[in-house]
Amino acid sequence: MTDHDSRPVPSNAAAPGLLSALASYRTARQELLETMALSGSNRDPLAEVAEHLVLALWGGRLAESRVQANYDLVSADGQFVQVKYLANPLGSWPNEHTVRSISGVDWYALVIYEAFEVTGVLAFPPALAEICTALGKRHPGQSTSLQFTRRNWWAIRDDVETYRRLGMRVWLPPFH
Numbered sequence: 001m002t003d004h005d006s007r008p009v010p011s012n013a014a015a016p017g018l019l020s021a022l023a024s025y026r027t028a029r030q031e032l033l034e035t036m037a038l039s040g041s042n043r044d045p046l047a048e049v050a051e052h053l054v055l056a057l058w059g060g061r062l063a064e065s066r067v068q069a070n071y072d073l074v075s076a077d078g079q080f081v082q083v084k085y086l087a088n089p090l091g092s093w094p095n096e097h098t099v100r101s102i103s104g105v106d107w108y109a110l111v112i113y114e115a116f117e118v119t120g121v122l123a124f125p126p127a128l129a130e131i132c133t134a135l136g137k138r139h140p141g142q143s144t145s146l147q148f149t150r151r152n153w154w155a156i157r158d159d160v161e162t163y164r165r166l167g168m169r170v171w172l173p174p175f176h
Contacts, residue, residue: 033045043066046087046116047083050083051083054072054073054083055073056175058076058081058123060073060075070103071105081108083109083111084108085111085113087114088113100144101144102126106126107125110122110148119173120153120173121170123168128145134162135156
């Protein structure tokens with residue numbers, strides 16, 4: 001039996017295997033969330049890790065509400081930081097991300113996951129035009145948005161100092 005995408009649909013015989021895999025995931029997830037003192041969280045664990053990683057790298061404090069709009073943490077110097085993530089496999093990137101300037105928010109941090117490994121953390125200032133120009137972007141609204149792609153990641157990763165001079169903050173592994 002297949003679904004509308006012609007992908008195999010697991011038969012009822014696969015249910016025990018799925019439930020066993022879910023039990024393994026549940027144990028690992030609980031351990032991860034306990035590390036962040038969030039054992040009761042039902043939020044996406046990649047989002048939780050992204051916020052806590054940016055907090056560990058930047059310093060400061062998490063926002064009062066973990067699900068509020070606009071920002072996720074306040075830096076040690078009082079700046080508001082929105083934290084998002086972009087997850088892709090190691091090969092091609094089926095997912096891309098639009099970085100946006102947010103009124104009242106000082107930084108837009110993007111955690112890059114490749115094959116569930118953090119390969120970088122980027123923080124963008126609200127003014128994005130110079131960064132878009134350096135990346136050769138052609139989309140509209142470049143002063144307040146950046147359509148972030150794999151090629152952009154490679155450009156920043158491979159020339160960190162140029163993008164730091166344009167006002168970005170960039171962290172690459174190993175993270176200390």
